[in-house]
Amino acid sequence: MSKFMTLKFVPVLVAVIVGSTFNPACAEQLLVVAHPESMIGPLSREQVAHVFLGRLKRLPNGEPVTAVEVESLREPFYRRLIGRDISEINAYWARLRFSGRTQPPPRLPSSKDALAVVLADRNAVTYVEAEALDPRAKVLWRLEP
């Protein structure tokens, strides 16, 4: 009986994997931006990753930094930044949140909402599409498509 069930189980696994779907990624350049008068300077890719993955809340120069996420851009952002699927990022945050390490960045629905926060908070950083960039925002890093 067990062998029979095993034989049935494997094809089911194969079938569900073959039927997988992919989400289209954003084709635009993404920009990591901050307040125009922010003391946060240009960032390296590692620093951007550490900030948005909750590992750094203060840069080596002492400047505090608060990440703000854009719900609609999370998937292309993390795929380009560290090559990871958004499901992996969600699992990562579950590990940190429920072990008391830190809480994930607040998520806002659009680039417009996130830019509004960044333009009002000198410590905030977020990511936006290039076409949504407010000329007042300070660009810290660019993520190519």
Place this chain on the structure above:
Amino acid sequence: MISAGMKKIVTALAALTCFGGLSGVKAHAAGMDGASTVRWAINGFGTLGAAYHEEDNTRFRRSVDQRAGVREGHVEIRNDSVLGVQVNGVLDSRWSVMAQAVTRQDVDRKWTPQLTWAFVKYAPNDWSELRFGRMAVDIYLDGDSRHVGYAYTTVRPYADVYGRLTFDTFDGVDAALQHSLGSGLLRFKLFGGRTRGEVYLNDVVSDLEKGRTFGATLDWVGEALSLKLSWGSMLTSRGYGHEELRKGLMTAGALLPAPWDAKAAARAAEIADSNRISYLGFGIGWERGPYSLQLVGTDMSMSVYPGFEGWGLGATAAYRIGNWKPFVTWSRSIIDPVERQLVLPAGVHPAVDALRAGWDTVNSYIRHEQRTAGIGVRYDFADNAALKLQADRIDAKRSSSLLDDAGYRTGARSFTLFSATLDFVF
């Protein structure tokens, strides 16, 4: 098959998921409006799991603090199901508080909620952090908890590696230091406090309320690679289990002539005095693009009677294809009792003969050699939920994590365990 209590749990899971979805949104909004410097959030996690096998006279447990297990021919939903709720408060840029409660089937087959985390955190900067209160021992590569199913790839943590480490919370303090090293971050943590938890050996539960826990972890997290070393030790002021056996040895000491009286007294003293449980663990994780690999290992020893020494090793390889993540997993553990022969003369007194037999029986309870090979898939069908299907082939020469229908350790077993879980966070 599904008890009234379990139905309540399932209903609570559904209700809390809906509530949590709302509360999570409220918490984020409160954090962004700037109206208050204190931000509160209610979040949670849960697993609704089912497992099935067809091995006669065998009960599968994910950890030794469970008594029921998955019985032959029954779809068991109590083995892996769990619900956790967390309240987190960010008081200012340096101070925060967190409390987390978990309900799962315990050794008494009840679902009494347990407070697994409750601490105040002070983080003056990114490089140092202090926490006071109740915390979990930091031994897992996938977060400091074995309960958050959504956080790891497989259906459950390696039962062969972590199934015996049940005393994983303490009331005390931990201090962490972090520093950049290469492209990653190096983190060192010391922790210590009063042990919360129990030691389980078949039907014997040893209360460790007077225990002390201390240990340290060192981890490095880079872009693709993460490394972790953990060490911990738990001390009790005395052994609490097998009190009847200890009294029997004391009585035997009075009945027997020299040198047997001293030997019996020495064994009795070991039950009372031996008091250390230690582990040394490592974890290696590698994630790049769709690939992820994990290797974990633990060396364990317990001097509390009957005592054991052993090790566990686990590995998982996975490849993500969109929302699907097929994986293979393997684990193995070997545990042997500490060599403590009870050399007493036979035929002197019936009570002494019974004592000799009892001593050997208790020692044999701990003996364990088991390996597990599994294949499965994780399907992230929503932003905060995943369905997992897994088939494990379990081969045991002898096992103290599997139970027979009488509730005692098993001899050789070889069977396939089918599992499905719905893991979610809110």
